[in-house]
Amino acid sequence: MFTGALAPLAAILLLAARGALGANPIAEALNRLGLTAFALLLASLACTPAREILGWTWAVGLRRMLGLFAFFYAALHFATYAVLDQNLRGAAIFKDVTQRPFIYVGAAALVLLTPLALTSTAASVRRLGFPAWKRLHRLVYPAAALAAIHFWWRVKKDVTEPAIFAAILAVLLLARVAIAWRSRRNRRR
Amino acid sequence: MKPTGSPPPASEITPESAYVDRRRWIRNAAAFAATAAGVGGGLLWLVGGARGRSIAGGPDAVADGLPGVRPGPFGTAEPRTPYGAITTYNNFYEFGIDKDAASRLSGSLRTRPWTVTVDGEVRRPQTLDLDALLKTFPLEERVYRMRCVEAWSMVIPWDGFPLGDLIRRAEPTSDARFVAFTTLLDPEQMPGQRRHVLDWPYVEGLRLDEALHPLTILAAGLYGRPLPNPNGAPLRLVVPWKYGFKGIKSIVRVTLTREQPRTVWNEAAPDEYGFYANVNPQVDHPRWSQATERRIGELERRPTLPFNGYAEQVAGLYAGMDLRRNF
Numbered sequence: 001m002f003t004g005a006l007a008p009l010a011a012i013l014l015l016a017a018r019g020a021l022g023a024n025p026i027a028e029a030l031n032r033l034g035l036t037a038f039a040l041l042l043a044s045l046a047c048t049p050a051r052e053i054l055g056w057t058w059a060v061g062l063r064r065m066l067g068l069f070a071f072f073y074a075a076l077h078f079a080t081y082a083v084l085d086q087n088l089r090g091a092a093i094f095k096d097v098t099q100r101p102f103i104y105v106g107a108a109a110l111v112l113l114t115p116l117a118l119t120s121t122a123a124s125v126r127r128l129g130f131p132a133w134k135r136l137h138r139l140v141y142p143a144a145a146l147a148a149i150h151f152w153w154r155v156k157k158d159v160t161e162p163a164i165f166a167a168i169l170a171v172l173l174l175a176r177v178a179i180a181w182r183s184r185r186n187r188r189r
Numbered sequence: 190m191k192p193t194g195s196p197p198p199a200s201e202i203t204p205e206s207a208y209v210d211r212r213r214w215i216r217n218a219a220a221f222a223a224t225a226a227g228v229g230g231g232l233l234w235l236v237g238g239a240r241g242r243s244i245a246g247g248p249d250a251v252a253d254g255l256p257g258v259r260p261g262p263f264g265t266a267e268p269r270t271p272y273g274a275i276t277t278y279n280n281f282y283e284f285g286i287d288k289d290a291a292s293r294l295s296g297s298l299r300t301r302p303w304t305v306t307v308d309g310e311v312r313r314p315q316t317l318d319l320d321a322l323l324k325t326f327p328l329e330e331r332v333y334r335m336r337c338v339e340a341w342s343m344v345i346p347w348d349g350f351p352l353g354d355l356i357r358r359a360e361p362t363s364d365a366r367f368v369a370f371t372t373l374l375d376p377e378q379m380p381g382q383r384r385h386v387l388d389w390p391y392v393e394g395l396r397l398d399e400a401l402h403p404l405t406i407l408a409a410g411l412y413g414r415p416l417p418n419p420n421g422a423p424l425r426l427v428v429p430w431k432y433g434f435k436g437i438k439s440i441v442r443v444t445l446t447r448e449q450p451r452t453v454w455n456e457a458a459p460d461e462y463g464f465y466a467n468v469n470p471q472v473d474h475p476r477w478s479q480a481t482e483r484r485i486g487e488l489e490r491r492p493t494l495p496f497n498g499y500a501e502q503v504a505g506l507y508a509g510m511d512l513r514r515n516f
Binding site for chain 2: 022023024026027084085086087089092095100101102153154156157158
């Protein structure tokens with residue numbers, strides 16, 4: 001699964017090497033990395049609902065890998081912006097991140113995902129204790145919502161793609177609400 | 190039921206480690222294939238495959254060259270953006286919102302027969318067949334910078350003629366203060382028009398002095414060849430000191446008006462796209478900075494110039510105007 005999740009990056013690098021990313025390859029790479037990051041984040045959010053609702057117990061085993069790769073692509077997406085697009089011009093990046101709403105929303109999503117990536121191991125769960133670790137990792141929900149807003153505010157006119165991603169996120173969040181409601185009802189019995 | 194034959198010897202029992210290893214390998218291979226197929230395939234489906242494929246309906250370089258194009262004024266000596274990039278990286282939402290949509294899908298555009306109507310506040314309204322129009326107004330090469338509002342830019346060798354020549358031929362009345370332009374409306378030829386992404390047909394406008402300025406041209410060619418479909422064939426507007434969305438494509442009508450005409454992008458997002466749309470590094474787009482631009486083909490961003498570097502020629506048109514309010 002590790003190598004499978006690297007396939008999109010390999011595809012981007014191959015297309016870039018062939019000059020097949022179009023006339024503005026940096027912008028194209030930025031878009032593709034962002035889409036991959038968001039798609040992987042949604043996939044990681046689908047794991048627990050898949051186990052609880054569909055009975056796919058193996059799905060939860062994928063969750064950490066998917067989440068880490070989502071962070072990996074999100075970090076690459078930001079690095080492409082900072083290094084390739086903005087040529088590491090600190091003042092311009094600072095101005096963008098603090099003054100452009102769609103950029104600071106995206107930066108906030110990345111910031112929220114960082115502690116999750118850093119505490120993804122079993123050792124972290126032991127060190128923090130499972131209840132605290134679980135509470136920390138609930139940050140994935142606002143992170144995903146911020147990612148959805150970042151995408152929505154980025155497009156110039158046609159919000160079809162962001163709307164699809166947002167709809168999938170909404171379904172996954174509703175699934176979590178349904179699961180929580182069901183387990184509360186079961187505990188009362 | 191009797192078991193067939195005798196049980197196999199103990200030496201042939203697969204060692205447990207190999208048994209587990211093989212199953213783990215199979216499971217990993219399946220996971221790899223599923224992830225790669227799922228994520229890679231999904232991503233490819235989302236963004237399409239390679240970009241920058243050859244354009245639809247491209248001209249033959251030798252046979253379709255434009256005859257008799259003279260070099261024109263105001264040209265820049267900067268390196269020209271390659272033809273392949275100019276014709277595959279377009280915002281032509283009439284064919285789709287992706288940058289390569291026009292190059293993939295504009296083959297369906299029929300550019301002959303084509304007429305251009307000049308009407309409104311003019312003494313001699315007329316409808317001209319395009320080929321007759323091109324014989325009346327000989328083409329000259331204008332190598333202009335083109336700056337998109339999205340903060341990328343190109344250097345494009347247009348072949349065109351001054352818009353002012355066409356307007357003066359129609360003899361504007363003293364009430365004419367603006368010029369409005371209209372693109373073809375035909376969802377059958379332009380599939381992007383079937384979706385209400387913008388309020389079709391695309392309309393744009395200029396103040397009369399901007400339209401009559403010697404920099405402003407109607408382009409019918411590119412690199413000495415007839416204008417390719419993705420770039421707004423057969424006739425489009427080029428106003429190099431303004432953001433590219435003012436350069437309306439595939440023009441069918443030019444109307445002289447008394448009042449400032451409506452423009453499609455201004456209606457779609459009034460706080461983002463103004464009527465004047467002069468290139469101005471000091472007035473940011475609400476969502477991104479306009480201080481720098483990506484010149485297509487270059488790795489380092491470059492500073493954006495006031496009026497896209499044509500300040501000497503056009504700044505005087507806006508003397509005393511607040512260019513932040515009139516963006």
